[in-house]
Amino acid sequence: MAAEQPIPVYTNLSDLYGSLGTSLNHAEKWNSVAEEFQRRFGRTPAYIARAPGRVNLIGEHIDYCLFGVLPAAIERDILIAIGRRPNALAEDAPGSVVAENMQKKYTRQVFAPAPRRRASVSEDEIRLEEWQLDINTKELRWESYVKAGYYGVLINYFSGGGNPAPVDILVTGTVPAGSGLSSSAAMVVGSTLAFLAINGKLDGNFTGNGPKISKSQLVEMAVANEKRVGVNSGGMDQAASVISVPSSALYISFFPELSASAVPLPPGAVFIIANSLVVSDKAVTAKRNYNLRVVETLVAARVLARHLELKVGNTERITLREVVGRLAGEVEEVGEMPVEWLLETLKRMEREIEHLKPPNSDISSEAQLGVTMEEMIAMSGLTAEEFQDVYLSWVEVEATHFQLYKRAKHVFSEASRVLQYRRVCLAAESSPSSSPMDVLKELGQLMDESQTSCNELFECSCPELNQLTQISKDAGAIGSRLTGAGWGGCTVSLVAEDNVDSFIEKVSATYGPYKGLQGEALDEVIFATKPSSGACVYKFD
Template sequence: MSISNSKETTQRMAALHQKFAKIYGHQPEGIWRAPGRVNLIGEHTDYNMGFVLPFAIDKNALVAVRRKTQLDADRQTLDFASTYGSGEHPPITSITFDELVPRAVPGWAAYPAAVLWALNQLEGVELGGIQLLVDSDVPVGSGLSSSHALEVATIVALDDLYELGLSKVQMAQLTQRAENEFVGAPTGIMDQSASLMSHAQHALFLDCRSMETQAVPLPLAQHDAVVLVMDTRVEHSHVDGGYAARRASCEQAAAALEVQSLREVTVVAELEAIEDPVAKRRAMHIVTENRRVLDTVFALREGDLDAVGKLLYQSHESMRDDYEISSEELDVAVEAAMAAGAIGARMTGGGFGGSAIALIKREHIDKVSQAVREAFDQAGYVEPAIFTVIADEGAGKA
């Protein structure tokens, strides 16, 4: 049962039905949802074949979809529209299958288009024209995986409508290919896996090499604790060069150590064989972060939130100093939360902006939130968006 299957989501669905009919002149065949995610710990380890521990959140992308029929004059055209900031008459992006060319589709429409492109690469799959309308409450550019939520909602919808019979692992791999090759962002497989495979009140322990998963209970309620998201409002993008540069450094480090991926390195001393100091620092983060993920899983199963909190902060220090993907705003959010009594805090997501998270006692929500806002005000930053999130169920029919 999805926690986000709430009165608010029901209202969003009803509005989406009405909007779809107004835009396209037909009712959709259905509405599908896919959540954004918070990565509790395990950053940039996914494309290094390592371990990650994200969870789906109670903010999601809804997509309403209708397959075109022989009665549609433009039955082979793909139509995309969004409720996001579009007023009463949102523009429709219409493209043909011939125009499904990597990096050629502009704006947000590139994400559902990428999924159609990836599915079209499968042998025996023939998709026709569709009409799609998206409504998402996952903050854009916040590091909570708004783009992957849209991609996952799209692939889940098309898998259902065309009865493709894809497994969740296959859908994760296809959306990764869509992101890497069509959109041009060299991301790993964590975000779409979290959106597809998560379970309510649990984190998803994912081995990115084997794709094996385990649901790890989040004992937050038992400890009267919550996860607080601090969105710096500094938008980040995986298409920008910083992400690709980090991935290249990891590949350089793996080559220097003559291993397939940094997942194979478990002893920090082995990194001394890397001559390039930057590559060595990047590798240091990956090796120690993999260890922190395993330790966090153990601590959660033991119900030891204090240990989890220490690991979260150690992860942030590693991302700030070794991987160098934090920002001044993220550092201010983390330090302010810690000073106000957070159990632990770290930046989350790809970095270079986006959000930080804090593990806090419920009674400290107002105190920590106010401390972060005051720290941002004193530093002259834009006021952050601060909210709690709940571990939700993975994608499916809404």
């Protein structure tokens, strides 16, 4: 299984470049990073860690509900060069870091983890230590994501003794921040990998403290790490960045455990990413957007489970996927239920969600379907204290009405669309005689339906994304939708291979914020991409 494979560690550049795709000049970029590290720090780096961004083809905001999604890694990535500091001073703190960024707007940062006494049984017994790194979640800076990745390495590999190496690092990247292409997850994955590598935790003969890392373990570590910057991620971004393979989307399932399988994309399909140029910082706006949606879907799951008379513990945060599984009699030990069975159960859930509408209401339209905090607590069957502890003690949210019905309706319909998209791709691979354009039209329709649901039910689109998807359709896109968390960022459009140049030209001429952009500046905001391989490390001699 792809998720259980080790992280690739390359020592040959030809092998490395061959795994990354061909539409970008990867050799020039990697050489540039190594040369700049040499210029700034006076030596060649020991490693360069790579983590790609990702585009989610379909399956938005359902990963943290434990439903499967279909992303693909893109060729644009984060690179982190790292080297052990050879002349560390005696007064340097253990594991101190000098961090620089090739983008001039980011300044040099110097920080070090602080060992913190955790507990002791007696004065004669060994005191266990954990580590602390200050991360300001209110005002995120670029180094916060570096620190987040580092912290995961510290607590997993240095909690039982020993000190991490003092290092210098140099960061660069081509994944635009706040674009919905998961630059934050790529930064955290890349940072985690860099600190693992420099401390000898990726070596094939590693037998020291902490787990021998696999791709799935790196995903789990990166998810936990990103939470330290205030984002409750479901794991799709990290899994796509780590586990993806070239020429395919990645069907990622989170229930009963993380698994991933390649889904070959049909010939003739090209995906064009267009940046709305509206920056979406989901950590800063999380209490009104991302984290609020997490809470709404979790509460919706409990209310549905209660209506369906499913057993749920008072302290359990049951997800919508787990509700579906328990309703269908799914046995976790056996694995995920067959696709057709899951699709049928999802259809039933789209009827059951009527019970998530406001109680005692005569509302005939969907204009206002939210419930107040008091109504939501009553619907959950918990006391106010229990509700606070289970759903609000670990996350900050801000809302007057909570949209349980609309969020659940999106999640169940989007989960169905992911399974249909996957089925169309697999059927096309097994039936070479099928009409390529008919296949692309099926996929495009599912993408269009997803955009409508994201906009109207999950309310994670914005005027600029809506405009950009419509412009893309008018320019010849077979399907177009937002990708990423939304509230800004990018769209992804399915375009026939022979229409790529014409499509980019029409969108560039029509979307207002692109006016006046040419050459490299335009290439940064609208570009075609090939599905890329996942995260890796290059080791210098």
